[in-house]
Amino acid sequence: MPHRCPTTESAPARWLLIGLALLLLSLFLLLPLLAVFVEAFRRGAEVFFAALHTDAALSAVRLTLLAAAISVPLNTVFGLAAAWAVTKHRFRGRALLISLIDLPFAVSPVIAGLVWVLLFGAKGWCGPWLAAHDLKIIFDVPGIILATVFVTFPFVARELIPLMEAQGNDQELAAVTLGASGWQMFRRVTLPNIKWGLLYGVLLCNARAMGEFGAVSVVSGHIRGKTNTLPLHVEVLYNEYQFSAAFACATLLALLALVTLGLKSAVEQISHQGATRRT
Amino acid sequence: MHNHRVIPGFGLSLGFTITYLSLIILIPLAALFLNAGGLGPAEWWRILSTPRVLAAAKLTFGASAAAAAVSVGVGLLVTWVLVRYRFPGRRLLDAMVDLPFALPTAVAGITLTSLYAPNGWLGGYLAKWGIQGAYSPFGVFIALTFIGFPFVVRTVQPVMEDLGSELEEAAATLGAGRWTVFRRVILPALVPALVTGFTLAFARAIGEYGSVIFISGNLPMKTEILPLLIVSQLEQYKYRDAAVIAAGMLLVSFTLLFLINLLQRQLDWHKR
Structure with a gap:
């Protein structure tokens, strides 16, 4: 009668590895998260709430919500259309199209801002025309939205493409055979199958849209109360040595991250349960 | 020929x-x-060969490679523990691994800086050993490792979950110890995923901006990374220099992604 299974480690080795992983992750993940809240409340709750209740902070929150409210729906519609085109149909150049959709992941956020400056900045290609028509994109809200759309571009498509690829076309073909219209098929057959993957993609897209820093920093011009998003507002406060205020605003973004992670785990669990029930 | 596609x-x-x-x-x-291509090779060379650009490139690629390598080690350990063992808090740990993906980079940046600054919780300990945490190339490395290791975990995890136990059992039957089994049976099966994880972490690290600029201190020639150099060129209205540096960085990143694709295609082919 063997005392331990030969295809696993001895108990001490197991606990050593678990302990090491826990220690590393606590130092590397939990401690930074804890530090955000400790630093934010270092000078008391009064300073904390005062920092959140300034006009600059409120306008930064509004701009962050606006950028997400525009870029997330746009990229969700794009993600659905792109996934529909590349997974339900076969055509030449399909593999290339899938690679191109992933392209923004390989682009530095700074470059995602730079491209818009080169197009629409004062010395950019369309700069003189924009100036002549009294239009402003760079150092203004439209530039921030364009930069956010660029960096959040692939998130929904990236979740949907592998999922829809794995599900195949059988159910859609059955629906068409039974006389369903395109819209009916999408709403009654495809959407229920992909809803969790879609939600997952939207969550990640939204987290990135609200938290983006590099790309919007290049196009924003850091005009307080006008073109600062919440992450940029955090940077401005930090560079002015208003550390408690910077961390107070950072707690909002840390909470956003925690809510995203919580919802993400919940979605994973629900969709996993659904999958096992079906089989 | 009009329409032979069934799905509308x-x-x-x-x-x-x-x-x-x-x-x-x-x-x-x-x-x-x-914009960048219109300048011609001589101008490209003039811009890219300045000492400041070279120093920034060396730091960016060096720190990114070091961070991706350490991410592979940390990621392998974390994945192993998450996949192979059952212990209280495992699911929470699994969810926490995604924190660097979800936490806005500016928040990661200021937090890591406060932790690793000489008067910070961790920076104080490092200082006793004569190591400067924040405001040094080491600080850049810390931030890039934070950003990079989830890529390794999330790439290796599904592969490790799918590893069957047959080969391990066979090896154990033939008298191999656990370490031998790990080295000769498990690790070779994980190498492709580890390479992909390394490349993803490396590619992300090259372009990373928000989490690095606070902790690096941004001294030209010492702790300045390429994305920051692009920003400072832009602030001086040197659009062309910024465009050339950016185009150079993108060429490196696209080549990397292309290589991952080739690798993955080859692996899929092997599986078939």
């Missing part, structure tokens, strides 16, 4: 996809390359 919506969805992709991604990137 092909023209509409593909048309929208290509139009939107062109407007948001392809045309702006083409504008960048046209």
